[in-house]
Amino acid sequence: MVGLTNQTKNNIIKLTIKIIDEFGYTNISLRKMAKELNLTTGAFYKHFSTKEQLFSEVTVKLSKDIAADAIKNLNKSDIPEKQILQLAYSFLNQYQEHPNIMEFLFFNPTSKSTIADSTTGFEYLDLINHLIAKLIIKRNLDKDKNTLFIQLWSFIQGYGNLIRNNSVQLDKNLIKTTLNDFLRE
Template identity: 25%
Template structure:
């Protein structure tokens, strides 16, 4: 893509983001986006074939990047030997949450669009996928502890799903309530400590800070 074409694409995205945030998905017309972007309809369709495709372009890449951040943190943690995983659980988790919150705030309007202007299917899928990642990571942690001869109780999948669904849904209240970045980082840090204390009780371990 040429520099001119990329600039046009970015102009379309910026214009569309403003329209979707102001009028919602249903209330936004492609005609108004095309007009405000200073394009012809034919020129616009070279970039996005439908309103749905344009909306997806404003959300999907950012959600995928958020998964990438989370996966990277999990991979680094899981590379630790078993005896180091419990010792580093709190710091690794806290660092991961800070990275995620900062990324959300770097692209705040895109995540605001996800929560407030979609049909919530995308938001539900994001929460579901994050929960699935965390559940697999927890199972791997318990398995590693067992292989190392450390008695960590198994927790049912249904309970894990409830806990992590609540946790990730709570995190995105930072957008629902329009918190500033500093407040969001502080609140998510305290939320993490709250949940960490619960896991210490359930797993009968201590996660040093």
């Protein structure tokens, strides 16, 4: 099929990510994107039948990239608490450096349903859950894994939104103190 190449599809995804990062996801115009990529609107729709399909694939790409970035800086020989802190720092740094990307990932309806889908998942969340389970065993905590996850994830998301909105600056000591507070019996 003419015009249906992986390179074109990748170029559409890259441009979408660039636009989201610079201007936010609500400012995406498929017609403008097609024009910038020298594609007809019809050729664009051969790769993505809807904007939701494009957003879903962009969500998968971004979630994999963010997880890979966080994991590459993770010292796997560290204790679970330190690994969780490293992941939190990395994730919150994304809120600081790429606020529009983080808003897209967690607040647009297509991304929310894509991340919730067990077939696409979000490796970052899986890793946090795994580390929380190790932490509970290591410290012999009388806490439910899901409760600790919700506490930790709610804090990270809330703090990330404050950072994204320029209400606060990233404070690593606050993150460490909060994690320690959550771990108290």
